[in-house]
Amino acid sequence: MKNSVIDSKxxxxxxxxxxxxxxxxxxxxxxxxxxxxxxxxxxYVSLYLQYLMQSAKHYSTIEAACYAIRxxxxxxGFEDPCDSDIxxxxxxxxxxxxxxxxxxxxxxxANIMLSLFKKFGVTNSSLKNVRLLxxxxxxxxxxxxxxxxxxxxxxxxxxxxxxxxxxxxxxKTDCYRKxxxxxxxxxxxxxxxxxxxxxxLDKAKIDRSSDDFVFRALSYCKSTNxxxxxxxxxxxxxxxxxxxxxxxxxxxxxxPRTFGNSTSTMSIKLYEYLCQNIVGSVDHVRLIRLMNATNxxxxxxxxxxxxxxxxxxxxxxxxxxxxxxxxxxxxxxxxDQKKLHDDHSAKNLLFPVTDDVKPGFAYLRLIKGITxxxxxxxxxFEGHLYLSSASMKQCFISNRLSAVHGPCVCDxxxxxxxxxxxxxxSKWVTRSTSSWPTKEDYFISCFGEKSEAYQCxxxxxxxxxxxxxxxxxxxxxxxxFPDQLMNRSFKRxxxxxxx
Numbered sequence: 001m002k003n004s005v006i007d008s009k010x011x012x013x014x015x016x017x018x019x020x021x022x023x024x025x026x027x028x029x030x031x032x033x034x035x036x037x038x039x040x041x042x043x044y045v046s047l048y049l050q051y052l053m054q055s056a057k058h059y060s061t062i063e064a065a066c067y068a069i070r071x072x073x074x075x076x077g078f079e080d081p082c083d084s085d086i087x088x089x090x091x092x093x094x095x096x097x098x099x100x101x102x103x104x105x106x107x108x109x110a111n112i113m114l115s116l117f118k119k120f121g122v123t124n125s126s127l128k129n130v131r132l133l134x135x136x137x138x139x140x141x142x143x144x145x146x147x148x149x150x151x152x153x154x155x156x157x158x159x160x161x162x163x164x165x166x167x168x169x170x171x172k173t174d175c176y177r178k179x180x181x182x183x184x185x186x187x188x189x190x191x192x193x194x195x196x197x198x199x200x201l202d203k204a205k206i207d208r209s210s211d212d213f214v215f216r217a218l219s220y221c222k223s224t225n226x227x228x229x230x231x232x233x234x235x236x237x238x239x240x241x242x243x244x245x246x247x248x249x250x251x252x253x254x255x256p257r258t259f260g261n262s263t264s265t266m267s268i269k270l271y272e273y274l275c276q277n278i279v280g281s282v283d284h285v286r287l288i289r290l291m292n293a294t295n296x297x298x299x300x301x302x303x304x305x306x307x308x309x310x311x312x313x314x315x316x317x318x319x320x321x322x323x324x325x326x327x328x329x330x331x332x333x334x335x336d337q338k339k340l341h342d343d344h345s346a347k348n349l350l351f352p353v354t355d356d357v358k359p360g361f362a363y364l365r366l367i368k369g370i371t372x373x374x375x376x377x378x379x380x381f382e383g384h385l386y387l388s389s390a391s392m393k394q395c396f397i398s399n400r401l402s403a404v405h406g407p408c409v410c411d412x413x414x415x416x417x418x419x420x421x422x423x424x425x426s427k428w429v430t431r432s433t434s435s436w437p438t439k440e441d442y443f444i445s446c447f448g449e450k451s452e453a454y455q456c457x458x459x460x461x462x463x464x465x466x467x468x469x470x471x472x473x474x475x476x477x478x479x480x481f482p483d484q485l486m487n488r489s490f491k492r493x494x495x496x497x498x499x
Contacts, residue, residue, distance in 0.1 A: 016064065017068040018068070020064050020069075021068040021069060024045075027051065028040075028048070038072060038073065039078040039079065039081070041081065045081045045082065045087055046087050049066065052065055053090070056094070056098055059094040059098040063091060069082055108140055112249075112254070116132075116133065117133060119251060120132055121190070126227060127204060127218060127226065127227045127228065128227050130199055130200045131204070131215065131244075132245070133200075134193075134197050134200035134215075135215055135241065135244070136245065138184070138197055141193040142193075146241060148168050148171050149215065150213070150236055151169060151213070152215070153211055154201070154206050154209065154210045154211070155209055155210060155211055156168075156169070157197070157214070159194070162185065163183050163194065164184050165181055167180075167182075168180050201214070206229070213236075215235065215236045216229055216230055216232070216234060217229075217232075217234070217240065278318070279318075285314075285315035287315075288312070288317065289314070289315040292312070296308055304327040304329065304330065305327075305330060306326070307325070308326075309326050310323065312324070322416065322417055324408075325416070325417070326420075326421050327419070328423055329421070332422050332423075333347045333348070333424070334349075334350045334352060334422050334424035335424075335425050348369025349367050349368040350367065351367045352364060352365075353365050353386075363386050364386060364422075366378055366386070377391050379391065389407070393408075396418070407419055447480045448480075450477075450480045451477045451489070454474070454476045455473070455474065458470045458473030458477065474492055474493040477489040
C-alpha cells in the first residue's frame with residue numbers, strides 16, 4: 001500500500017518533493033523550539049519559507065518547499081499548514097521579490113531545417129550526418145521531446161505507403177503510460193523525414209523488427225575510415241544529443257546559445273558566483289595585485305628581486321592556501337652564450353647543459369664567477385662546477401624556514417613557500433610549446449621510453465581538450481611500440497574514436 005500511494009505521482013515529482021521535505025526537516029533540527037515537523041506548525045513553516053527567500057534566486061524554490069510540505073502532510077493524513085493565510089502571503093511575496101523576466105529561446109523553423117539538410121544531406125553522406133538529420137527532422141516533424149525521441153526502438157516504427165507510425169511508450173503528457181502513436185506524413189521532396197529515417201536505418205544496418213534503440217552512439221572504424229553504430233543497446237544521452245545539435249547549428253552559422261541552455265551561460269554564472277562568494281570583484285583582485293606589486297618593489301634589494309606568486313600573487317585570497325614568494329638572484333644569470341669576451345658585467349653566469357638529461361631539465365655549469373658564496377652553491381663534476389639544487393636549498397634553511405617543500409623552503413606549518421630563482425636569457429627555456437621536438441633522439445633514445453613519453457603527452461592533451469594533438473601523440477606512441485597488449489595508446493585511441 002505504501003508504494004502504491006507514493007506511485008500516485010510521477011517518479012521525478014516524488015523525488016523532488018521528498019528532497020525538498022528533507023531540507024525542511026534538516027532545518028527544523030537546528031532549533032530545539034520545533035518539537036514536531038509532521039504535523040508542522042504554520043508559524044515554523046512560514047519561518048522556513050522566509051529563510052529560503054534570503055538565499056533563493058527564484059520563487060520556484062519557495063513554491064517547491066510549500067508543495068513538498070503539503071504532499072508530506074497529505075500522505076500522513078494531517079491538516080495542511082500551507083493553507084494558512086500567513087504561508088500564502090509569504091509565497092505571494094516571494095513571487096514579487098524573486099521574479100525575473102523569462103528569456104525565451106528561439107524556436108527551430110523550416111528555414112533552419114532546410115539549411116541543415118543542405119549542409120549535411122549531401123549524396124553519400126556519412127552515418128554521423130544521416131543520424132543528425134534523422135534526429136532533427138523526426139523531432140521537428142513529430143513534435144517530439146528528447147525523452148520521447150531517445151526511447152524510440154526499431155520495432156516501434158511502422159512504415160506505410162504514405163506515412164510512418166511511431167509508437168511512443170511513455171511521455172511527459174502521458175501520465176498513465178498508455179502510450180501514443182505519432183504519425184508523420186511522407187513528402188515528395190528530398191528532405192522528407194520519412195525517407196531520411198529510412199536511409200538512416202539502412203545505413204546503420206538496424207533490424208527494423210529488433211528491440212534496439214534507433215539513436216545510439218557511434219564508433220569510428222579506422223580500417224574503413226567510417227563510423228558504425230555501437231553494439232551496446234544504450235540510447236544516446238541528452239548531453240551528447242545536445243552537443244550534436246548545437247554543433248550542427250554552429251556549422252550553418254547560427255548561435256546555438258539562442259536555441260537552448262549554453263555552456264557559456266553556465267560559465268558566466270560560475271564567474272559571478274566566484275566573484276560574489278569566493279574570489280571577490282574585479283576591482284578587489286586588481287587592488288590586491290597592486291598592493292603585492294608595491295610591496296615587492298619596496299622589499300626587493302640589491303641581492304634579490306622579490307615577486308609574490310601563487311594564488312595570492314594573482315590577487316586571489318583563497319582560504320587554506322599558502323603564501324608563495326620568489327627570490328630572484330640579481331647577480332646570477334643563465335645564458336647560452338659560451339663566449340664571454342663581450343660580457344663585462346659583474347654577474348655570475350651559468351650555462352645550461354642538456355646532454356644526457358631528462359626532457360625539461362638541464363645541468364647549470366658555472367662559467368663565470370668564483371665568489372665563495374656561489375662556490376658553496378655548486379658541486380664539482382669532471383672538472384666543472386654545477387649548480388646544486390640541494391645545496392641551494394640547504395643554504396637558506398633557517399629557524400623560520402626549517403623544511404624543504406619540493407623546490408622551495410618553507411616553515412613548519414607549510415604557510416610560507418620561498419623559492420630562490422634565477423633569471424634566464426637562454427633559448428632553451430623559451431622553446432615553443434605548440435611545436436613537436438625535431439631532434440627526439442637527443443632527448444630520449446629508447447623506443448619504449450619514447451612510446452611512453454608520447455602516451456603521457458597524449459593524455460595531457462586530452463586533459464586540456466586538444467583532441468587532434470592527443471590523437472597525433474597516441475599515433476606516434478604506437479609507431480615506436482606497436483604492441484596492442486602492452487601499449488595502452490591503442491585503447492586510448494580507440495576510445496577517442498567513439499563518436
